[in-house]
Amino acid sequence: MERRLKGKVAIVTGAGSGIGRGVALRLAAEGATVVAADIRAEAAEATARDASAEGAASIGCRLDVSVPDELKELVAQVVRELQRIDILVNCAGVVQSKRFFDVTEADWDRVIDINQKGTAFAIQAVAAQMCRQVPAAVIQAGVADRSYGKIVSFTSVSGRRGREYQVAYAASKAAVISITQSAALALATLGINVNAIAPSVVITPMWEQNNRDKEQAFGVDARKVSEEFIARIPLKRPGTVADMGGAVAFLCSSDADYITGQTLNVDGGFEMD
Numbered sequence: 001m002e003r004r005l006k007g008k009v010a011i012v013t014g015a016g017s018g019i020g021r022g023v024a025l026r027l028a029a030e031g032a033t034v035v036a037a038d039i040r041a042e043a044a045e046a047t048a049r050d051a052s053a054e055g056a057a058s059i060g061c062r063l064d065v066s067v068p069d070e071l072k073e074l075v076a077q078v079v080r081e082l083q084r085i086d087i088l089v090n091c092a093g094v095v096q097s098k099r100f101f102d103v104t105e106a107d108w109d110r111v112i113d114i115n116q117k118g119t120a121f122a123i124q125a126v127a128a129q130m131c132r133q134v135p136a137a138v139i140q141a142g143v144a145d146r147s148y149g150k151i152v153s154f155t156s157v158s159g160r161r162g163r164e165y166q167v168a169y170a171a172s173k174a175a176v177i178s179i180t181q182s183a184a185l186a187l188a189t190l191g192i193n194v195n196a197i198a199p200s201v202v203i204t205p206m207w208e209q210n211n212r213d214k215e216q217a218f219g220v221d222a223r224k225v226s227e228e229f230i231a232r233i234p235l236k237r238p239g240t241v242a243d244m245g246g247a248v249a250f251l252c253s254s255d256a257d258y259i260t261g262q263t264l265n266v267d268g269g270f271e272m273d
Contacts (some may be wrong), residue, residue: 034068130149159173188261193259233267
């Protein structure tokens, strides 16, 4: 594999399992030193060990993305140990499926705090460090000659339109699309690219947990519901963790230096907007 990210330092949140773990391993395979962050410390450390096996020494850290002070502390730790941050990938997230009238304030706060607030303040904390790494001449000129940082956040096709049984989740993911656009505008003159990825179906522990929740809440055959969803995807298969990792690696590479403020549907053609 071409090591397009050799010498780069990347933070990946939600790196303990699923898409986050796959992204961390792909970035490591591309040559990056990966900081694998997850609310489950042991899972983060396991991902870091596997990322290190790809060639670049990596670090596992416990992180609750819903706490802005923890995000600032992580950034400070990474800079102390690795001197810089070149890439942030926001994979940490939770999903929830409930009837509209069953959603409680606590439900809402949990989903929004992790998916929406966690993404916004992770971008803020890491972008502040990226800005400090931009040469003074670039800042003075107000236009960058190349990219000085890459930020990628995971939203969802659920953020493209409302979802009957996912009011909080769909709202949080729609917000990630908006946050991506706002951050891209705020950071454009410094050459910091901010983009997002919207998957459809990716079979991960979170997807399987959501299926179990649907069975309990609605009494449906979740496997049948998933099969019907997949049948509506033009490519007729679910996405894979490798599909997501490949898209992230592209957006974090110099091949994507002229792409910012975009949400890329990596969804088998499910959404075409």
